[in-house]
Amino acid sequence: MSELKFPEHFIESLKDQPGFDELKFTEVHKKNNPPTSVRINPNKKTGFANTQPIPWCKEGYYLTERPSFTFDPAFHAGCYYVQEASSMFLDTIFRQIKRDYDAPVKVLDLCAAPGGKSTLLASAINNNDLLVANEIIKTRVPILTDNLTRWGNANVVVTNNDPKDFGRLPGFFDVMVVDAPCSGSGMFRKDTAAMDEWSENNVSLCHQRQERILADVYTTLKEDGHLIYSTCSYSAEENEQILDWLCETYNIESVRVAIDPSWGIVETQSERHKAWGYRFYPDKVQGEGLFAACLIKREPALNASTYKSKFQKLNPKEIEPLKKYLLDSDSLHYFKVGDDWLAIPEVHRDSMIALQQALYIKKSGVRIGRMAGKDLLPDHELAMSLLINEDQFNSVALDKEQAIAYLRRDNINNLNTAKPGWSLMTFENHILGWAKLLPNRVNNYYPKELRILSTEARIKSQEPRQ
Template sequence: MEKNIFPPHFLDSLASEQGFEIQTFVDAHANESSLTSIRLNPFKPSETKTGQQVPWCTDGFYLDSRPSFTYDPLFHAGCYYVQEASSMFIDHILNTIRPNKDEPIKVLDLCAAPGGKSTLLNSALQNSDLLVANEIIKTRVPILTDNLSRWGTSNVIVTSNDPRDYSSLKNFFDVVLVDAPCSGSGMFRKDPDAMSEWSEANVNLCHQRQERILADIYPALTEDGYLIYSTCSYSHQENEDILDWLCTTFKLETVRIPIYKEWGIVETQSPNQKAWGYRFYPGKVQGEGLFAACLRKRESSTGQSNYKNNAQQKLPAKEMDQVNSYLENPDSFYLFKVAEDWLAINREHKESLNLLHRHLYIKKSGVRIGKLAGKDLVPDHELALSLLINKATVLSTPLNKEQVIQYLRRDNIDIAVNDKGWSLMTYEGHALGWAKLLPNRINNYYPKEIRIMSTLTSYPPTP
């Protein structure tokens, strides 16, 4: 890629940036393809093949080539997430600011879709911690909920709200991640079409939007809580200038994150407040463009601070017993209903859920168990993928590779069965969804909206 292929004035705008080397940058975009990397799900250990480890993320790995994820059952089971390696640096930041996990925390991923950073945060949390993943764009919420459902945990709430809606939740979150909408220059190598959308005017517009988002969310961060800010932009206005604005406008102090020289990450400081930031340049790191920083809040936002809420649904005991029979540790969960659907969330998050329900538009809370039809529970797809299910009592049917593809396409499954009733359909011990086993057939209940649509002519390699 020649220098003149980049948008006008783009390279000139980066000339004075710390660590920027124009020839290395141009060569990386011209001669190097974007690496494929995945992050393993620590809650679902598998035999997924991996390559070199991403240095700043224990569960992250580079692949030698890009396989067909569509036809890998372990991908659909949630055993790993396909994520750009630089983005995994958020894991290193979270582990740095939280060396002691004894105290439960509440974490917000404000701009969460499609869910890469949400599943990354979730991997670092425990059941006693709560993750709220928010996405304002309604059409992007389904992919976010699908990815979090595949991850399997029950300590997650998904919302679809404007950041200003969170301003009423004073001092609620211990960690807030704002992976802000940006001009996208860090994705030029991965998505060359982004070059046609880049302009200096758009950079300035993004800067203004980022300030508005951060100002809106600031009250929801608790005193001594951490704000993690990131973009996939190289522009100073969207990165170091935002850090200066944050430290000047609010009582935030910079947090320096330890890095190793061999990682290739460029450490910077904002010009006025000397806030630490971390730049990722292709050619210097094995990854795409990223900027990340961490700040700590040193004041308490004034306003509401009492979040006690003991609202409790009155639920039929017999129905609860039916639902509990599907759960491995039913006493660990708070059960509730939304319309006819039964759901479960870790018991310690009951008050938070009830409170958030009063302020926000909730799209997913915990795990959807299913709905009762007479004496029978019709189990939900979320339950199949979850870590809640009692696999000792729930019927399970193992599938080979060919049968799995049939199942994921919602085709008829070529298999003989002797059992009857609801069964988990599994591959290498990992659940993919439900089927109803009948004396003369199998009813495939894999959700039609996420089924494999393409035609398979041969089995491509998988990770």
Template sequence: MDNYTFPPRFLDSLDHEQGFDRQNFIDAHQSEPAFTSIRINPFKHSALKKDAQVPWCAQGFYLNERPSFTFDPLFHAGAYYVQEATSMFIDHIMHTIRPDQEDPIRVLDLCAAPGGKSTLLNSAIKSTDLLVANEIIKTRVPILSDNLNRWGTSNTIITNNDPKDFNSIHSFFDVILVDAPCSGSGMFRKDPAAMNEWSEGNVNLCHQRQERILADIYPALKEDGYLIYSTCSYSHQENEDILDWLCTEFDLETVRIPIYKGWGIVETESPVKKAWGYRFYPGKVQGEGLFASCLRKKASSGGLSNYKNNGQQKLPAKEMDIVKGYLNQPDDFYFFKVADDWLAINREHKESLNILHRHLYIKKSGVRIGKLAGNDLIPDHELALSLAIDKSVVLDTPLNKEQAIQYLRRDNIDIQIANKGWSLMSYEGLVLGWAKLLPNRINNYYPKEIRIMTQQVV
């Protein structure tokens, strides 16, 4: 790649940006490979090999080489998430604004798919806190659900709504992350094809879309709540100009996030309101392009109208007793049904679930336990990956790596059967999914839609 490969006027548009070094930027795109980084799931401990740490995220690590994640069973078990290192700066912001987390909070990831920042937020909060992960585009919801399922927590709700749908939920969230759709220039090194999509006209269109999204979501943020805004763009119009617009149009104040010089992050101020922002440039940081900022809301949008759920489900006690037997500490959960499926969410989030159900289109809540057939549970894949499952009441079948790949491909598994019944299939102590052990065969219940389809290159 050379200087002339960048879109016309792109580099010129950045020359006056604070911290931008044209030659260093070009050199980084010409000669430096993109970094590979992962973020460890703090809820699922494994013997995963880790190299250098990402300086702004305790659970983030760089890998010296990029392995085949598709053929790593630990990835499918949710031991880690493959995430761009600069995106992990959101973790540093969360720990800065919520250092103690004494009171339960509600957090919204507005533009959540594929789930990198949602799993990050989920790691940064407690089970008594609630994460709502929203994805606007319906076809992107399944990958978001899969990644949150792997993470294993039950304090999450996934919604599929336009930002304007949150207008009716006044003052509901303590923290809102808007990782806004943008012109994508921060990903040029990882995705050179994105250069063909960049234009000044597209930057302006993205700026307008970002304003609409932020205006729509603003009423849902509580007084003294935090708005985290980020893009993977270098364009001033999508970053500092948006901060000035936010501080002008709404009662928001800037929050300065502490950074260390050795991190290579460039701290900026918006020209009018002097709002703090943080720019990540390849060549200065070990990662791709990012802009991030944090603002605090100083006004009230009014309280949420009282909502009493008079349509509480009347659940059969006998069935509930069977379902409860599969969870650790079942009294900590609120159980409910959607069609024939039994689900559970942390009891603290029952009322939040009822409110959101009234206003939003919910795709997933808590953990899906399964269906009952008589007195027997047909367990769901979500239950297998969940931290809530009581492993002592089900079988567990350890697999080596070759067997684990066979299982993840839904191939026949070469293994001796010692027991009969539903069994968790595990690799290095972490669960991959369910199988039904029969006297002469194994029925593989790994979901067809997420099975490994490709062939491993040796």
């Protein structure tokens, strides 16, 4: 950045904020050298050279340089997620509060796209827990769905609903994550265009929107359930003042999160109710601006509605041919959408009934594919899923050049087609997707909407804040 010019009144608005150091804050923005960080999928391990661990996230790492993620097959296989380091603080909060729950939990990520928080939560929950990842804006749902498909978990549902729609599910969720739309000042270093949109009036509008969103979804949280609230803003109006509003409006208590002083996170308290909050400044941490807080609901939830199953009654003989393709197949609930078979852990069957009748669902569990006689026509979700029984399929190991060709949906040269039929295309033992090998050609079934289009070595599928 040749010349740094913050929006009018921006610096003045921060001078009384805890931990704010104008000189160091300004200098770090002038240098404009944000770190590159990734979070590893614990179920699809991969490695990077010369990494440094992110202290507040179990699987998070800083990279010494930014590689070409677009042209890394391991990224497309779901081995890692490119995520801003500060936003990984959710891992510390969630793992601490998870200890309070003996039974399986249901988690809502309300504003989930593009999927950074959702994939983090998917890694942190247990197999018997359920994650509902919701995105309010319809055009952002596909990238959320794609990222969760790559991650591979079966205990995940993606929805596209307005916050007020969750009022149909009173007391349904144990944990609710609201990464609220905000004025975006925490991303000024990575996204200088955000400076043009910042104003004191916009901060006030965001404050009102944040209150409205929280009021709309509050009833869906159980008694003694946890609310994790975060923004990428430095403004007290969008952070500590929201905590005070929550404490005044509802019977809700602040939760203090254990942090290490060496991390550089600034612990704050709201003015009136002394609710705990956690501020990230780029001059104090290796990351961008963030505010996060955790609260616990101390009032009874409304009585939950009862729902009747809309699942088709299926003949067990129809299901039996599917089971050989899946691991732990007897623990799954099978259902159909059109001609496609899907599966979700049986423990979540009743939750799925409620979600189906209350919300608009875009993805649920794992789409297995469709049967053509006795043969399975497999779906891409099955290839990416942790449920897949790889022993039931041929597998073809691709080198880097072949893998990129496959991900572009180009012809794959020098491929051994000795075993015809459906085959898993792999790179360094990680599955990329399907191809059908025929005697004289290879039919590439990598989804058209996911194929690599870029000729430049940069990632386009994810956003500055994740």
